[in-house]
Amino acid sequence: MKFLIFAEDSKNAGGIASKLRDSGDVHAIIMKDQVEASSSYGIKKIYGLTGKPFADNVAESITKLNPSSFDLLVISSTTLGREVAGIISAKQNLLCATEVFDFTLQNGKIVTKRFFYGGKTIMEEESEAKIITVTPGSFDPQNGEKTSEFEDIQLPQSKVNLIETKPKEKSSTNIEGANIIVSVGRGIGKKESIDKIMPLVEATHGELAGSRPVCLDYKWLSEERQVGLSGKKVKPKVYIALGISGQIQHIAGMRGSKIVVAVNKDKDAPIFQESDYGIVGDIFMVVPKLVEALKK
Amino acid sequence: MHTYTSGGNILAFNIIVLVKQIIDIDQIRNDPKTGEPLLQNIPLRIENLSKNAIEAGVQLKEKSGGKVTCIIFGTDKANAAMKEAYAMGVDEGYIIKGYKGNNPQRTAKILSEKIKALGNNSVIILGNQSADSYTGMLPGMLSSMLDIPLLGNAVSIEADGNNLKVKRVLDESDEIISSPAPCVISVTQEINQPRLPPVLQIMAAGRKPINMEDAKDEDVPVPKVLSNLAPKSERKREIYEDVDKGVEAVAKAIRGEIR
Numbered sequence: 001m002k003f004l005i006f007a008e009d010s011k012n013a014g015g016i017a018s019k020l021r022d023s024g025d026v027h028a029i030i031m032k033d034q035v036e037a038s039s040s041y042g043i044k045k046i047y048g049l050t051g052k053p054f055a056d057n058v059a060e061s062i063t064k065l066n067p068s069s070f071d072l073l074v075i076s077s078t079t080l081g082r083e084v085a086g087i088i089s090a091k092q093n094l095l096c097a098t099e100v101f102d103f104t105l106q107n108g109k110i111v112t113k114r115f116f117y118g119g120k121t122i123m124e125e126e127s128e129a130k131i132i133t134v135t136p137g138s139f140d141p142q143n144g145e146k147t148s149e150f151e152d153i154q155l156p157q158s159k160v161n162l163i164e165t166k167p168k169e170k171s172s173t174n175i176e177g178a179n180i181i182v183s184v185g186r187g188i189g190k191k192e193s194i195d196k197i198m199p200l201v202e203a204t205h206g207e208l209a210g211s212r213p214v215c216l217d218y219k220w221l222s223e224e225r226q227v228g229l230s231g232k233k234v235k236p237k238v239y240i241a242l243g244i245s246g247q248i249q250h251i252a253g254m255r256g257s258k259i260v261v262a263v264n265k266d267k268d269a270p271i272f273q274e275s276d277y278g279i280v281g282d283i284f285m286v287v288p289k290l291v292e293a294l295k296k
Numbered sequence: 297m298h299t300y301t302s303g304g305n306i307l308a309f310n311i312i313v314l315v316k317q318i319i320d321i322d323q324i325r326n327d328p329k330t331g332e333p334l335l336q337n338i339p340l341r342i343e344n345l346s347k348n349a350i351e352a353g354v355q356l357k358e359k360s361g362g363k364v365t366c367i368i369f370g371t372d373k374a375n376a377a378m379k380e381a382y383a384m385g386v387d388e389g390y391i392i393k394g395y396k397g398n399n400p401q402r403t404a405k406i407l408s409e410k411i412k413a414l415g416n417n418s419v420i421i422l423g424n425q426s427a428d429s430y431t432g433m434l435p436g437m438l439s440s441m442l443d444i445p446l447l448g449n450a451v452s453i454e455a456d457g458n459n460l461k462v463k464r465v466l467d468e469s470d471e472i473i474s475s476p477a478p479c480v481i482s483v484t485q486e487i488n489q490p491r492l493p494p495v496l497q498i499m500a501a502g503r504k505p506i507n508m509e510d511a512k513d514e515d516v517p518v519p520k521v522l523s524n525l526a527p528k529s530e531r532k533r534e535i536y537e538d539v540d541k542g543v544e545a546v547a548k549a550i551r552g553e554i555r
Contacts, residue, residue: 054473055436055446077432079449079466082425083482086436087446090404095517098400098431111522116398118321118427121333122527127519133432159445163461164472180554204554216486224467229430237553259553260531261546267537277549278535279542286539293547294554 001105002069003027006062006084007076008053010037011177014141016074016134017041021144023105024071029062035150042144051155052162055083059091061153068092068130072110077133085133097129101138101233119229119252137176137233173207173224180206181236183227183254184220186213187243187264187283191220196284197242203291204238211244228253242283246271263287309362309455309477310415313353313386314407314422314434315346317370317377321428326526333524342377345423347384347490348483352453353421354385355488360455363387365414369406370395375506382501383493389504394511398429401516404437409512411442417478419460424449424482435482445475448482 001024007013008031017026018041025044032048039046049061058080067073067088075081077099089096097103097112104111109126116123175181182201184194194208201208208225215226227234229249235256242263244250251274254260262275263286272278279286320341324333342350353364366386368374371393378389392406411420420442425432439446447453447462454461461474462481493501536542 055448082432083436083446083448086433087440089401089433090437090440095401096433097519098433116429116524117324117333120321120324120326120526121524123524124522125519126522128517159475160447161474162471163474166470168469238550255527259550261550272535273533274529274531276532276534277546279539279546280535280537281539286543289543290546293543294551
């Protein structure tokens with residue numbers, strides 16, 4: 001079999017390649033600056049896109065590689081990725097299975113899993129989809145043996161005009177790759193309270209993350225730290241949820257965690273149903289005690 | 297209706313907002329034994345981002361003139377959603393009946409045909425990803441089927457003559473991008489706070505006629521649903537109301553992982 005991947009970054013290209021490479025040859029289209037970092041994942045051919053990516057010109061470049069000659073086109077489901085998938089699916093009249101977090105290929109068909117009803121259910125579907133969009137972070141990138149060939153593709157002119165690009169402040173945050181995550185919700189009360197949580201982040205050598213209200217509505221934390229259906233999907237070894245009620249959309253973002261710890265003063269908070277260990281109590285009383293206990 | 301004039305030409309936008317009606321997913325409970333979602337008697341609502349799309353369309357009309365037309369691809373239960381759209385400032389509404397569940401290919405075909413029938417030079421505004429199915433396919437599909445540019449993931453829309461300028465938010469950067477109409481604009485939740493219409497407008501909306509149509513059958517593949525159940529949670533659920541005991545248990549459980 002033969003697969004084509006489009007991902008903007010090397011980690012997701014590598015994750016998808018690791019999932020596919022035992023079943024056939026993997027080709028990948030990625031941004032040029034990610035090509036080098038993608039060369040260790042056993043991808044047969046890596047196409048590096050140069051120029052400014054828009055949905056239309058990326059879709060055009062992928063279309064030139066004739067996606068229907070591949071058994072499957074796998075697109076990392078970023079904002080750009082979903083737009084590209086929509087364009088190619090419509091233009092080539094190819095069925096696209098969307099927002100897939102796991103899949104298996106069997107007898108010319110594909111069985112895909114995705115969240116439905118806003119994360120309340122998991123829908124398992126069988127189809128002849130030739131395109132799938134995959135939730136970023138679904139598969140771990142592992143080094144492969146095959147050496148890669150390289151080719152550059154210059155992106156054609158887009159119909160959209162770019163007036164200005166403002167790069168976001170580069171931060172070292174990578175909650176998707178974190179082993180330990182300390183995640184805060186509305187229950188911390190105010191932005192300043194994050195300072196009181198930091199000793200636990202340090203004691204666990206963890207990364208700080210937050211729920212949708214904390215990151216998007218109140219902006220106590222930056223958007224890139226948001227865990228949830230509409231944010232990052234994380235699967236650390238330990239996920240510590242502080243003052244997070246446990247809305248299903250949040251659970252959908254952290255369900256893959258190995259151990260889940262929750263602290264909440266409401267003993268009926270749904271987060272406890274999704275926890276291995278729960279402490280009913282005041283966060284600001286529990287956190288210092290936990291820091292102390294971990295030092296022992 | 298107020299129109300935007302520039303150099304003697306009247307440039308009023310033909311604004312089309314696409315609205316999805318969904319069952320109120322926050323009210324869905326799962327059967328504790330079988331894990332099946334219990335969908336009976338759950339009310340319908342306008343999908344959250346569709347409200348942002350309506351608001352963005354109405355704001356664009358208020359600033360630049362034009363007309364806002366709303367299309368709902370739904371069922372005969374979509375009247376309430378259309379009345380809500382009218383109350384928010386939509387001028388004309390079409391309900392296309394025949395929605396049979398999540399199938400972006402079919403939805404995009406039906407919507408794009410209606411959009412073509414409504415005329416040229418339209419600005420099509422829709423949510424970027426709906427809260428129930430999360431496919432995110434429609435913006436790209438519509439831009440492809442209508443062969444017009446996509447200004448995606450917008451947190452603001454500004455009109456300058458016939459040009460639409462959008463702030464697009466991406467993971468690594470924010471971009472200001474633009475295109476002349478016709479174009480497709482997909483919006484995010486952050487773009488606006490949808491208005492709560494005053495009572496008089498709600499009453500007036502109730503009397504406004506709604507155009508009803510039936511969807512044509514489209515020959516598109518339909519995936520076979522193997523199962524649709526609540527995810528199984530195999531967590532230990534050791535919950536401590538005694539904080540000290542809880543801290544001790546947690547420290548013991550995670551100590552090995554944090555080294």
